[in-house]
Amino acid sequence: MAKVSWGVLSTARIGLQKVIPAMQKGRHSRIVAIASRDAAKARDAASRLKIPRAHGSYEALLADPDVEAVYIPLPNHLHVEWSIKALEAGKHVLCEKPVGLDAEQARQLQAAAERHPHLKVMEAFMYRFHPQWIETRNLVADGRLGELRSVQTFFSYYNVDPANVRNKPDIGGGGMLDIGCYCVSLSRFLFDDEPRRVFGAVEYDPKFKIDRLASGILEFRAGTSTFTCSTQLSAFQRVNVIGTAGRIEIEIPFNAPPKKRCTIWHQGESGLRRIRLARCNQYTIQGDLFSQAVLNDTDVPTPLDDAVANMRVIDAVFESGRTGTWQTL
Numbered sequence: 001m002a003k004v005s006w007g008v009l010s011t012a013r014i015g016l017q018k019v020i021p022a023m024q025k026g027r028h029s030r031i032v033a034i035a036s037r038d039a040a041k042a043r044d045a046a047s048r049l050k051i052p053r054a055h056g057s058y059e060a061l062l063a064d065p066d067v068e069a070v071y072i073p074l075p076n077h078l079h080v081e082w083s084i085k086a087l088e089a090g091k092h093v094l095c096e097k098p099v100g101l102d103a104e105q106a107r108q109l110q111a112a113a114e115r116h117p118h119l120k121v122m123e124a125f126m127y128r129f130h131p132q133w134i135e136t137r138n139l140v141a142d143g144r145l146g147e148l149r150s151v152q153t154f155f156s157y158y159n160v161d162p163a164n165v166r167n168k169p170d171i172g173g174g175g176m177l178d179i180g181c182y183c184v185s186l187s188r189f190l191f192d193d194e195p196r197r198v199f200g201a202v203e204y205d206p207k208f209k210i211d212r213l214a215s216g217i218l219e220f221r222a223g224t225s226t227f228t229c230s231t232q233l234s235a236f237q238r239v240n241v242i243g244t245a246g247r248i249e250i251e252i253p254f255n256a257p258p259k260k261r262c263t264i265w266h267q268g269e270s271g272l273r274r275i276r277l278a279r280c281n282q283y284t285i286q287g288d289l290f291s292q293a294v295l296n297d298t299d300v301p302t303p304l305d306d307a308v309a310n311m312r313v314i315d316a317v318f319e320s321g322r323t324g325t326w327q328t329l
Helices: 013-023 041-050 058-062 076-088 103-114 131-141 175-191 284-298 304-323
Strands: 006-007 029-035 053-055 069-072 092-096 120-126 148-158 197-204 209-219 223-230 231-245 247-250 263-268 269-274
Touching: 006 013, 006 284, 013 041, 013 069, 013 284, 029 058, 029 284, 041 053, 041 175, 053 058, 058 076, 058 304, 069 076, 069 131, 069 284, 076 092, 076 103, 092 231, 103 304, 120 284, 120 304, 131 175, 131 231, 131 247, 131 263, 148 263, 175 209, 175 223, 175 304, 197 304, 209 231, 209 304
Parallel strands: 006 029, 006 069, 029 053, 069 092, 092 120, 148 223
Antiparallel strands: 148 231, 197 209, 209 223, 231 247, 247 263, 263 269
16 A cells, blocks of 8 residues: 655644544555654654654754655644745645634745645645535535525633643734634535625733634625634534525534544434444544545645635634724635
């Protein structure tokens, strides 16, 4: 079985605890190197996760000839910088969401990718590849909800740790970039369209200066999407998808547990139906799909156009929150 050799830039928790172990189980992915600016951290991570090589700098990993693709779970403000450096080093790039701090940064990465058309680049919105989202989108596309008119999303957790990267505004902290990006992404995914205009209400933490509570209305041609995300509310996530003839409720839309079967509820003309999906790891699926695009020289599942469009909407939510006015896209 052909596999792509991956390197990981940083020893971030999401990589160590979720993404690397998942990709190591993939059919088309293998992790061959990990890097940290602290060589001891890189060696420790490599030892614990049985990764063959540890590098004491990001530059060293990018110079490693055995690394074909890199996964980048760095803090948000470093995403575009190191994605571009990886491309210039001849590596394919899977970059954690959000792809950058704003749409302008996303466009900079897109321009860099256009200069390297033989390399693959993708924003890591892993949720889209979970079977529960494939099933939901198929039900919508097949007209099982009638006409899609409304998508409602809630995503929150409670984090007031001053040392946490999510509470540092200068490196891209805050709820919109961390979890609000999912709320925007999924609405665009389900409506298969871009919103015409956006309204946002954003509350900032007086100490941390990050957005801690944000709500938005995205107006599409077919209907509206509403969402609330917060870094300082009780942990909760839910998505409701509502049409003229039915609805879907997704119980664990984003952090789908790999060892449990996920459930979605579909209510249509024949009543309420519980749909249980097979156990799977969405990070494994994401890694393999990207690796297959590399191996087969095909398009990645989610192009950078999508990443740029998502950041454009996030920018509009922030601007609307600042001005108190609708923002036309």
